[in-house]
Amino acid sequence: xxSILILSHSPDVAKGVKDICLQxxxxxxxxxxxxxxxxxxxxIDAERVVLTLKELIKKSDGxxxxxxxxxxxxxxxxxxxxxxxxxxxxLVDSPLVEGSxxxxxxxxxxxSLEEVAKKAEEVKFASKL
Amino acid sequence: MKYTKEYxxxxxxxxxxxxxxxxxxxxxxxxxxxxGDHGINMDRGAKTALQRLSDTNPSTPSAVLRTIGMxxxxxxxxxxxxxxxxxxxxxxxxxxxxxxxxxxxxxxxLEQALLGIKGLxxxxxxxxxxxxxxxxxxxxxxEEIINGNKELKDVCNELVLxxxxxxxxxxxxxxxxxxxxYLGERSIGHQDPGATSSYLFFxxxxxxxxxx
Numbered sequence: 001x002x003s004i005l006i007l008s009h010s011p012d013v014a015k016g017v018k019d020i021c022l023q024x025x026x027x028x029x030x031x032x033x034x035x036x037x038x039x040x041x042x043x044i045d046a047e048r049v050v051l052t053l054k055e056l057i058k059k060s061d062g063x064x065x066x067x068x069x070x071x072x073x074x075x076x077x078x079x080x081x082x083x084x085x086x087x088x089x090x091l092v093d094s095p096l097v098e099g100s101x102x103x104x105x106x107x108x109x110x111x112s113l114e115e116v117a118k119k120a121e122e123v124k125f126a127s128k129l
Numbered sequence: 130m131k132y133t134k135e136y137x138x139x140x141x142x143x144x145x146x147x148x149x150x151x152x153x154x155x156x157x158x159x160x161x162x163x164x165g166d167h168g169i170n171m172d173r174g175a176k177t178a179l180q181r182l183s184d185t186n187p188s189t190p191s192a193v194l195r196t197i198g199m200x201x202x203x204x205x206x207x208x209x210x211x212x213x214x215x216x217x218x219x220x221x222x223x224x225x226x227x228x229x230x231x232x233x234x235x236x237x238x239l240e241q242a243l244l245g246i247k248g249l250x251x252x253x254x255x256x257x258x259x260x261x262x263x264x265x266x267x268x269x270x271x272e273e274i275i276n277g278n279k280e281l282k283d284v285c286n287e288l289v290l291x292x293x294x295x296x297x298x299x300x301x302x303x304x305x306x307x308x309x310x311y312l313g314e315r316s317i318g319h320q321d322p323g324a325t326s327s328y329l330f331f332x333x334x335x336x337x338x339x340x341x
Contacts, residue, residue, distance in 0.1 A: 043166070071206070074250060
């Protein structure tokens, strides 16, 4: 089983994106979302990102991480540097909402870590209109 | 000179004092080109670091720096959390388990911190970030202390002037990284908040020499 780790600057966005993913991928994938600071303000708790990533690496076959703006990507890169098994992690360059949904669905369908990361990254070239 | 854990504790107290005193100033700078939270974030991070140092009483310079790094990661919130967090973690790793650090080891640890910041943020000099202060200062320290066999105390006046000059040099730059880059040319004319807190970092390294 794979994990999807959703990171947002906003607690509301993180929760909302997770809800959308769970609607389409209710099982067979672990979905975690972190947004905002410890006090619930805009920002990211980068220490929690490290601890959550370590935990997801332990309990799943691979972790896909997606973030929205600046500090979430820096927090993700920092966590990857600090974890024991970075080979099991893919930080995906993709719009957060669309990329997370595609990653969740692919993981739910049983695709490999590489396939999920590839599909989620392809989202950035997809036209909505 | 030998740098013990007391030096690094003193450094953190002084850095925290500067961040508290400059909290509104840093926030104003960040409000002009970012999201207006750098001062509040760094002040909260520094206070969390002091609290954890007091709670856990780490026994080596490396352990002090690791404690500060993890505290900043957990409490800063903005991009400065991972960036300063990485800087302190890289310094901690570079110092190993030694109880006393010499000047050359300190500079090598600062160089690792700079590499960590650059590796994470991918910023180069001239892009209006903390790297605009860190890189010239680390280059200066390597030249004077590693090649020139001087000690930090011999070069502090020059060091603080250099850091201040490089901080002010970010004013005419256009931001290429982070939230400020969304402003494009409108980021020109404002001093970078991260470069400013970096100036306070290096100033604190020097002022921590004063005690004992």
